[in-house]
Amino acid sequence: MTDIITMLIDAPSAETLRAARPQARDNAQEAFEALVEGEILPPGVGYDLALIVARSAGVDKAVEFYADLAVEEPAVENPALRAARQWAWQLATRPASANALDVADLARQGWTPDQVVAMAQLIGFVAFQVRVIHGLRVLAGASDSEGSGEPAVEPTFTVPTYPGMHRPAHFVAHSLGWRPWVPPAENLTEEQRAALIKPEREKSEYFRLLARDPRALRARTLTDLDIFYNTEGGLGRAERELAATVASRLNGCVYCASVHAGRAIQESQREADIHRLLDEGVAADLGSPQWNALRDAARALTNTPVSFDSGHVAALRAVGFGDLAVVDAINSTAFFQWANRLMLGLGEPELPRRFR
Incomplete structure (x- = not known):
């Protein structure tokens, strides 16, 4: 199976860098095949939308790749x-x-619930994919440039709205609820249940929503688990959660920031630093050279277009992070371009009763 990310990194060390996290590598490729080349969307739509996302990030290798596919x-x-x-x-x-x-x-334009979920997954996935490509090209010395992009019928289903819902007014580190704008799957098939990986997720509206595309959900979940829980060397759990929180704070995803801020606090016991990030934003002093270097790298890779370059790699190395840790920082940040876009594009956070 050709790994598209490895191919587009286009550097002698690409295979070695990708082999450090093999489950993330293999399941990202599975997600590409399920989403960009899948059968839920009409022919050519996956390539068309992927090209838009690649252009927004300014990752030229990915733009060229998707432009060729969109022409074909x-x-x-x-x-x-x-x-x-x-x-x-x-x-x-x-x-x-x-x-x-x-x-x-x-x-109103005729897209079905399954297709809307597939599009959200695709958009989020490509936002992840192109940042892994760019970040690892910089790490491999194949690129030192920032992204070149420029910032910036009868309905098929009724979109749920929640006029009386209590919404969080600011970023928090405690748990939040989440309500979908697309109806979740009701009675899951065996394939959909298997795609959840964890059976308890069947109670979650979010995961039942993503189960509308079970192949993509399974690949995404396995990618997630390898990036965040494969701790054989590389970056610590707290630092991976920090990268996720920085990305979520910059992208404006209140729900994701709440989950991963809480996990970063749990793993690091650095509650004051995490609350400073939530309260002040991604320029906040996070209390140590290591965390500030990670903050800067995650912020640069999250920017649209991306601004991550060799200076960020040098800064991470200067505070003691080896190349495997940099791979983990890139993967963790890039993955939350995917997660944030699903949460922000398919629903909204709800403030639980006990916090109102």
């Missing part, structure tokens, strides 16, 4: 595709601006 298999031009392109650009460049009206417009 063009999507049919129609109002539905134009609505999907607009949503893809919004989620790629300004994910925190997504709202239920955007999803309602997709429904």
